[in-house]
Amino acid sequence: MDExxxxxxxxxxxxxxxxxxxxxxxGGIDAASGRIIDVHHPQCGESVRGRVVVMPYAxxxxxxxxxxxxxxxxxxxPVAIVMAERDEIVTLGALxxxxxxxxxxxxxxxxxxxxxxxxxxxxxxxxxxxxxxVSQGG
Amino acid sequence: MELALSxxxxxxxxxxxxxxxxxxxxxxxxxxxxxxxxxxxDITGAHIDxxxxxxxxxxxxxxxxxxxxxxxxxxxxxxxxxxxxxxPQLYRGDPVDAEAGRRLMQAYQDLGCRPTWTCAxxxxxxRPGFGEQIAWAESNAIVFANSVLGARTHRYGDFLDVCAAxxxxxxxxxxxxxxxxxxxxxxxxxxxxxxxxxxxxxxxALGHLIGSRTGKSIPVIVGLPAATEDQLKxxxxxxxxxxxxxxxxxxxxxxxxxxVATALHGQPATVTIEVTADEVRRSRDELTTGSGDTVGAIxxxxxxxxxxxxxxxxxxxxxxxxxxxxEAYISTGRxxxxxxxxxxxxxxxxxxxxxxxxxxxxYVTPILRGRGxxxxxxxxxxxxxxxxxxxxxxxxxxxxVIESAIAGxxxxxxxxxxx
Numbered sequence: 001m002d003e004x005x006x007x008x009x010x011x012x013x014x015x016x017x018x019x020x021x022x023x024x025x026x027g028g029i030d031a032a033s034g035r036i037i038d039v040h041h042p043q044c045g046e047s048v049r050g051r052v053v054v055m056p057y058a059x060x061x062x063x064x065x066x067x068x069x070x071x072x073x074x075x076x077x078p079v080a081i082v083m084a085e086r087d088e089i090v091t092l093g094a095l096x097x098x099x100x101x102x103x104x105x106x107x108x109x110x111x112x113x114x115x116x117x118x119x120x121x122x123x124x125x126x127x128x129x130x131x132x133x134v135s136q137g138g
Numbered sequence: 139m140e141l142a143l144s145x146x147x148x149x150x151x152x153x154x155x156x157x158x159x160x161x162x163x164x165x166x167x168x169x170x171x172x173x174x175x176x177x178x179x180d181i182t183g184a185h186i187d188x189x190x191x192x193x194x195x196x197x198x199x200x201x202x203x204x205x206x207x208x209x210x211x212x213x214x215x216x217x218x219x220x221x222x223x224x225x226p227q228l229y230r231g232d233p234v235d236a237e238a239g240r241r242l243m244q245a246y247q248d249l250g251c252r253p254t255w256t257c258a259x260x261x262x263x264x265r266p267g268f269g270e271q272i273a274w275a276e277s278n279a280i281v282f283a284n285s286v287l288g289a290r291t292h293r294y295g296d297f298l299d300v301c302a303a304x305x306x307x308x309x310x311x312x313x314x315x316x317x318x319x320x321x322x323x324x325x326x327x328x329x330x331x332x333x334x335x336x337x338x339x340x341x342x343a344l345g346h347l348i349g350s351r352t353g354k355s356i357p358v359i360v361g362l363p364a365a366t367e368d369q370l371k372x373x374x375x376x377x378x379x380x381x382x383x384x385x386x387x388x389x390x391x392x393x394x395x396x397x398v399a400t401a402l403h404g405q406p407a408t409v410t411i412e413v414t415a416d417e418v419r420r421s422r423d424e425l426t427t428g429s430g431d432t433v434g435a436i437x438x439x440x441x442x443x444x445x446x447x448x449x450x451x452x453x454x455x456x457x458x459x460x461x462x463x464x465e466a467y468i469s470t471g472r473x474x475x476x477x478x479x480x481x482x483x484x485x486x487x488x489x490x491x492x493x494x495x496x497x498x499x500x501y502v503t504p505i506l507r508g509r510g511x512x513x514x515x516x517x518x519x520x521x522x523x524x525x526x527x528x529x530x531x532x533x534x535x536x537x538x539v540i541e542s543a544i545a546g547x548x549x550x551x552x553x554x555x556x557x
Contacts, residue, residue, distance in 0.1 A: 007168075007171070007172045008168065027525070031193065062275065062277070062293055062294065062295020062296060063192065063295060063296055065295060065296050065297055065298075066192050066193065066195060066196060066295075066296040066297070067192075069195045069297075070192070070193045070194065070195045073194065073195055086172050086173070086174065087172065088169050088172045088173050089295070091168060091169055091172040092165070092168075092169050092172075092296075092297055092298055093297075095164075095165055095168045095169070096165065096195065096199060096297050097195070099161055099164060099165065100195065100198050100199060100202060101198075
């Protein structure tokens with residue numbers, strides 16, 4: 001397996017937010033602010049706004065695509081998403097925001113080795129035109 | 139894995155059929171690649187739930203698709219919208235949202251979709267047959283199509299449903315493929331009391347239990363007596379709300395499960411769960427947030443009531459009226475509503491104090507006056523309404539709901555539940 005698989009192209013730079021558990025964007029984040037509002041999520045109260053969100057996979061409703069697209073368009077969403085598994089709903093949400101508004105939030109799948117190196121608070125840059133796709137600082 | 143496209147797919151992608159079709163195709167191809175589909179397949183129909191207003195992006199997307207006159211390529215039905223277009227006075231929310239909701243509903247009609255406005259498209263005259271490849275959205279409709287009709291759809295939702303409808307194509311992956319329809323977890327209900335097994339409330343409570351325990355895999359239910367479509371509808375809707383269930387097998391009842399071995403595709407079950415009456419009662423209690431005895435409202439028809447369900451309400455009422463302090467709602471599709479009207483059922487329901495809601499549903503849009511607790515026979519309504527509407531809810535059987543509506547306080551059938 002390649003170290004990276006690109007599900008949605010784009011570039012994004014920001015602080016990493018590693019989610020300890022999968023998140024459903026629908027009902028899980030407030031699209032007006034980017035805050036995690038799912039009271040069952042361990043990181044409830046944190047914000048995905050401007051972050052490179054690292055998550056194992058997405059959870060729950062197919063409306064997650066709608067909430068993700070809405071948050072990207074409002075500027076309250078992540079600037080990049082790095083996942084452990086392919087996810088069609090997250091792909092769909094990011095793809096629609098890119099297609100409609102030319103606001104591309106890259107979505108990539110990474111190997112466990114790469115994922116383990118990412119720590120909350122690190123500043124990283126995701127650029128799907130380059131290899132490697134994630135670089136420190138930038 | 140490379141996605142192999144047909145000549146038609148490539149022509150649409152290149153913009154030969156207009157920019158709307160090219161956009162639909164780009165989204166479909168992007169998602170198909172994420173699903174590792176080797177190719178796309180033809181579908182014979184679609185059901186769209188993107189017509190419920192959730193924000194700006196939903197409107198922008200459909201209007202962009204429609205900008206150069208694109209029309210759906212396969213017969214396409216529409217799920218509920220934000221408004222009851224036949225009874226607009228029932229809406230109690232923000233007029234700006236109402237206008238946006240109306241505009242979105244119109245945009246989907248302009249694409250050539252049928253204004254069915256129902257979450258139960260399987261209750262329409264024409265419905266997909268066994269083995270038919272379709273692209274349906276709305277979780278309860280997906281699970282019914284796969285399980286009860288034996289049609290094949292993956293879990294579609296916002297955006298992708300309309301892309302499939304416009305192109306007549308879907309990713310050849312997920313539940314479209316026979317190998318992915320194998321049951322894995324067995325739920326055995328053989329030990330449940332006979333009276334509970336015959337009750338409509340069992341199906342909703344059992345669906346909730348199964349959804350909570352199954353995650354994304356396909357459950358196989360053993361030991362159900364002959365079930366009606368309405369009971370299977372309640373089971374599937376509950377399982378899809380509480381979990382991500384898109385299909386179930388009920389042995390001896392659903393078409394891909396003549397016996398357990400066939401449902402499991404000849405492989406062993408990952409786990410077998412013996413369902414007890416205690417667990418069913420616990421599901422009922424998980425679906426109940428309300429305390430106190432006074433009833434503010436009752437809500438029936440989630441998913442949309444069938445004609446048989448509406449007639450059953452009239453039969454249980456038996457000429458009695460709901461309590462003056464109780465709001466009583468029953469939601470249904472406009473197709474069923476027209477039949478209920480001509481059969482005289484609507485007049486009897488209204489005389490008893492009921493309001494019939496069409497085109498939308500009482501948990502997705504502001505219709506209730508906002509007094510709880512609300513008593514319902516729908517596990518799905520009970521699952522979503524407390525968060526959506528900020529109301530307490532009490533889940534019960536249809537008899538319990540009607541008796542509660544008449545009494546104005548929660549009536550429990552202790553013998554049914556073994557309390």
